[in-house]
Amino acid sequence: MTDYAERVHEYYDAVDADRIDDLLDLFADDVVYDRPGQPPIEGKAELEAFYREGRPLEDGSHTVHDVLVDGSRAAVRGTFSGVQDGEDVEFGFADVHVFEDGRIAERYTYTDRDTV
Template identity: 35%
Template sequence: MSNTPLQTRLRQAVQGYYDALDRNDVDEVLSDFSGDVLYRRPGYDPIVGLKGLREYYTGSRKLAAGRHVLRAMVVEDNNVAAHGMWEGDLKDGGRTSMGFAAFFSFDSAGRITEHTTYFFTPAV
C-alpha cells in the first residue's frame, strides 16, 4: 500500500517533531504546533497553547538528553498514531528507556493541534 502525499507529509512532520526534541531545539519543536494546541501526557495537567508548551519543554519536563526511535506510524485523515522507544537521561540524573504511544491531530496547515502521549510502564 502506498502513501498519499498527505500521509507522507504527516509522517515526516511527526518524525521531524521527534528529531527536534532529540536535538533539544525547543523553537523548532514549537513551530510544529498550532497556537492553541492541546497537549496531554500522564502526570501533568493538560497543556494549552504555545506559552504553556514552552514552559513545559524548558522547565517541568523530566526528560533530559535522549533519543526517540519510532517503530511504527499509522495515518488516518489528519491523525497520526506513533509507537516507539525513548532512551536517555532524566533531569534528576537517572537514565531510563521506555516504550511510548503518541497520538497527533493536525490542522489544514500541517500544524499539530492535539498531542497525547502514553508510556509503557507498570501502573496497575
C-alpha cells in the same frame, strides 16, 4: 497535502536535538498536550515553558518504530532512552498527533511509566 508522517519525524528530531524553536513551529497556537500523570498543557506559551524549563526527560533520544496516519491523525509507537530525574531510563511510548491546518493541534502521550 501535508505528509503527517514526515511532520512527526521532524518533531522527534527537534526534541532530541533540543531545537525548541523548530519544535514549536510544528504546533498550533492553541495546542493541547495530554501526558501521563500531569495536567494538560494548553497553548503554545505553556508548551514552550514545558520544553524550555519543565520537561522531566533529558539527554535522550526517540526511536520511532511505527507511524500510522489516518486522515489528520498520526499514531506513533516508539522507545525513548535518556535521563529522567537523574536516572537512566528506557521505555516504550505511543503518541497520537492530531493535525489542523498542517500543525499539531492535539497530542496525546501514553507510556509504561507513571509520569513523563
